[in-house]
Amino acid sequence: MKKTGTAIILCGGKSSRMGFDKSKYEINGKLLIEICAEKLGSVFEEVLLVTKDTDKFKKLRYKIIGDDADDYAPVLGIYKGLLEAGSHFSFIIACDMPVISLNYINYLTEKLEKSSFPQDGLISMNGSFIEPFHSFYSKSMLEKIKYNISIKDYKISNFIKMCNVEFINSETIKKYTGNTDIFTNLNYPCDLEIFSDVFIKELCQNDKKY
Known part of the structure; x- marks a missing residue:
């Protein structure tokens, strides 16, 4: 099995704060999630979309992984994605994070x-x-994630602290990205006003060099 090569996009969430399904947000007729997947596809051999509704993205060319959780819990999506990943390590991001830095990846x-x-x-x-998110997880974490799910502990940071991980500090991140915009989430309608269609498209298609 290859060490790296897989990117996972978590497409769940109730979007209650946004007021509509933000995973279906479009920019010039193309889903934002598709734009992000295309960018990740330029550096990863495999891009997986993890979603409860497997029919939602069936027209896209990416592999769809079903997440049968009754309530949205990202840890369940991470678990399902890692199970299906073709590489030992997978880069994981959420569908509402439009700022992707290939330099950092x-x-x-x-x-x-x-x-x-x-x-x-x-x-x-x-x-x-x-x-x-904007982090790498491995299949060696699966047992710990499975255990936390079994006791209904869905807090991602809890199982992370149980694992042998290396934390990447903000200073290092800024060295490759220039800022910490990669952690931006689109949660509210006002976020879409700030990240206008043109700006989001620019963020997803172009990558500054530092």
């Missing part, structure tokens, strides 16, 4: 490929806060 991938010591993942930090 390439740095993390290279770090993993060169690593020779046992490691469960590379997890991003935003100051003192764990950022569960």
Whole structure:
């Protein structure tokens, strides 16, 4: 099995704060999630979409993984994605995070490929806060994730702390991205006003070089 090569996009969520299904948000007739998947596809061999509604993205060319959770819990999506991943390590992001830095992804991938010591993942930090997405997880975490799910502990940071991970600090992230915009979530209608169609498209298709 290859060490890296898979990206997973979590497409769940009730979008209650947004008021509509944000996974279906379109930019010039194309789903934002598809734009993000295309960008990830430029550096990953495999892009998986994890969603409760497997019919929602059936017209897209990416592999769809069913998440049968009754209530949205990202940890369940992570578990399902890792089970199906074709590589040991998978890069994981949420569908409402439009800012993708290939520079940072390439740095993390290279770090993993060169690593020779046992490691469960590379997890991003935003100051003192764990950022569960824009991070790499591995199949070696599956048993711990499964256990936490069995006791209904759906907090991602809880199983992360049980694993042998390396945390990537904000200073390192900024070295490759210039800022911490990669952690931006589109949760409210006002977020869409700030990230206008043109700006989001620019963020998803172009990557600054630092």
